Amino acid sequence: MSSEQMEYYKAKYQALEDLPGVGPATASKLREIGFRTVETIATATVHELVSAGIGEATADKVISSARKSMAITFVRGDELVKLRSNIGQLTTGCSSLDNLLGGGIESQSITEFYGEFGTGKSQICQQLCVTVQLPPERGGFGCGALYIDTENTFRPERIQQMAPRFGLDPEETLKNIIFAEAYTSNHQTVLLENADEVIKENNIRLIVVDSVTSHFRSEYLGREMLAPRQQELNKHLHKLIRLSRSFNTAVVVTNQVMAQPDAFFAKVVKPVGGHIMGHTSHTRVFLRKGRNNLRIAKLVVSPFLPEGEAPLRITERGVEGDEDI
Ligand code: GTP
Ligand code: MG
Numbered sequence: 001m002s003s004e005q006m007e008y009y010k011a012k013y014q015a016l017e018d019l020p021g022v023g024p025a026t027a028s029k030l031r032e033i034g035f036r037t038v039e040t041i042a043t044a045t046v047h048e049l050v051s052a053g054i055g056e057a058t059a060d061k062v063i064s065s066a067r068k069s070m071a072i073t074f075v076r077g078d079e080l081v082k083l084r085s086n087i088g089q090l091t092t093g094c095s096s097l098d099n100l101l102g103g104g105i106e107s108q109s110i111t112e113f114y115g116e117f118g119t120g121k122s123q124i125c126q127q128l129c130v131t132v133q134l135p136p137e138r139g140g141f142g143c144g145a146l147y148i149d150t151e152n153t154f155r156p157e158r159i160q161q162m163a164p165r166f167g168l169d170p171e172e173t174l175k176n177i178i179f180a181e182a183y184t185s186n187h188q189t190v191l192l193e194n195a196d197e198v199i200k201e202n203n204i205r206l207i208v209v210d211s212v213t214s215h216f217r218s219e220y221l222g223r224e225m226l227a228p229r230q231q232e233l234n235k236h237l238h239k240l241i242r243l244s245r246s247f248n249t250a251v252v253v254t255n256q257v258m259a260q261p262d263a264f265f266a267k268v269v270k271p272v273g274g275h276i277m278g279h280t281s282h283t284r285v286f287l288r289k290g291r292n293n294l295r296i297a298k299l300v301v302s303p304f305l306p307e308g309e310a311p312l313r314i315t316e317r318g319v320e321g322d323e324d325i
Contacts, residue, residue, distance in 0.1 A: 016041070019069060021061045029054060030062070034193040037200060039246030041066035090206065090250050091139030092124065093131040093166060096321030100299050100310040101283070104139060107205065107250045109303075110240055110280060112212075114255040114271040115287030120295045120314050121254040122153045124287075125208045127318045128252055129177045130162050132206040138166075141250075143205035144176035146198065148191055150214050154179060162318040178202055185215035185232065192239050196246070205249045207240065212253035213272045230276050237280040253281070 016027040019038065033052035035041050041062055049059035089104040098104050105111045105128065113121045129147060134140025147154055159177065160170035178198060182188035188209070198204070213233065220229030244251045255277060257269035271277055271284070278284075284301040290311065298309045313320050 019062065019065045021065050026054070026058055026062065034196070036197045037246070038066050038069055040196045040242070042069075043242040043246055086248055088136075088141055088205070088248065088250070089139075090128065090141060091131050091134070092319070093127050093139075093162075093324075094124075094312050094319045094321045095323045096310040096312055097124075097297055097319070098139075099321075100285075100297055100305075100308055102302075102305045105250045105252060106283070107141075107248050108244050109282035110237065110244065110251045110253060111283040111285070112253050112255055112271070112277065112281035113285050113287060114257055116257055116269065116289070119287035119289055120312070120319060121287060122151075122210050123158075123314050123319050125210045125252055125254060126154065126158055127162055128206055128250075129208065130159060130166055130168060130173055130318075132250070133168060133173060133176050134166055141205040144178065144202045145206040145208065146178045146180075146195065146202075146204045148180050148182055148188060148207070148209045150182045150188060150209070150211055152181060153210065161316065165317045176202075178204065182215065185219050185236075188215055189232070189236050189239070192236065192243065195243060199243065199247050199249065204247070207243060207249050207251045209240070209251075209253045211255060212236070213255050213277070217256070217272055230274065233273060234276045234280070237276065241280065 016022055016030055016036070016038065017024060030036070030041065033054075035044060035049070044063055046056060046059045046063060049062070050056050054062070086108075088107040090107070091104045092098055092101070113124055115121060125147070129145035131139065132141050132143055132145050135142045156174055159174055163170040163173040180191050182191055195207070199207070216229050216233050220226070240251050240253070243249065255271045255273060257271055260268040260270055278301070281301065282303055283299070286298040286300050288296050288298070290296055293313045293315060295312050295314065296309055297312055299305060299307055311322065313322070313325065315325070
């Protein structure tokens with residue numbers, strides 16, 4: 001490890017009390033409101049801390065010392081290349097999908113899978129919880145996963161079924177997945193706000209939210225609720241982005257589609273969540289059904305890859321490309 005990296009990790013694992021200007025009382029208050037690590041404080045806003053009951057001057061001081069300790073400041077282009085080199089690529093375990101994604105799912109950003117029911121969104125998410133545990137030389141991060149389930153579709157038995165294909169022990173694989181069911185959109189938000197310690201303690205490098213929009217969609221009904229819904233969804237997605245940057249995790253979310261009311265002739269669907277979803281998902285993949293167990297993944301948005309399509313199959317063994325079978 002280089003001395004630069006040592007400094008980085010020292011800052012990363014620093015206790016809140018070690019931050020200049022943070023006394024034990026402030027530290028315990030911060031922990032109480034869900035800010036337990038230097039990373040989450042460094043990426044918090046003064047407003048967030050103030051609305052949780054911290055005085056404005058203290059909030060300001062705490063955030064700036066957290067930022068200083070993590071050296072969040074202007075960087076030169078060449079340093080940015082170095083910082084970006086921390087971004088990892090996680091294999092999906094499905095070769096055609098990996099190729100479409102230019103190697104796999106990236107850490108430090110949000111990847112969204114959207115499509116109609118039964119198109120394989122939850123299957124892909126569950127498989128990623130397995131592949132994230134593979135060692136880096138096999139395309140994984142050698143780390144655990146955090147799964148936030150809003151639709152009660154996570155199946156531990158399915159994980160046990162998928163693990164052997166990757167040479168992993170089914171029981172051990174399950175132990176490295178931290179699961180939480182979110183009952184409402186507010187619960188979903190609160191779960192993530194309190195996730196930093198869980199992420200750190202369990203060495204988590206993949207966060208799944210399946211589905212990210214369903215509660216928001218069913219709770220905020222009617223036109224007049226659209227603005228507050230989008231505001232809450234926006235906050236939630238930004239929290240995800242900040243967690244992904246702070247802990248270098250991959251974030252994968254799923255999303256439903258709705259029929260486009262202005263399409264008369266063809267069946268056109270678009271993802272839920274409007275511009276907010278569109279602007280915060282860095283990579284978007286649309287899934288549709290083919291014959292039998294065939295699914296087609298289409299890369300719709302990517303910061304650096306061309307649009308394209310890939311076939312995949314949902315089998316007993318998991319989600320596979322034809323090359324894997
Ligand atoms: P919604 O959450 O309802 O929007 O759908 P989704 O896109 O999450 O679909 P999901 O990932 O749950 O995919 C469901 C499909 O996977 C089903 O149509 C099944 O064909 C297939 N599937 C799920 N479990 C198994 C399994 O254990 N074995 C096999 N062979 N296929 C499975
Ligand atoms: Mg699902």
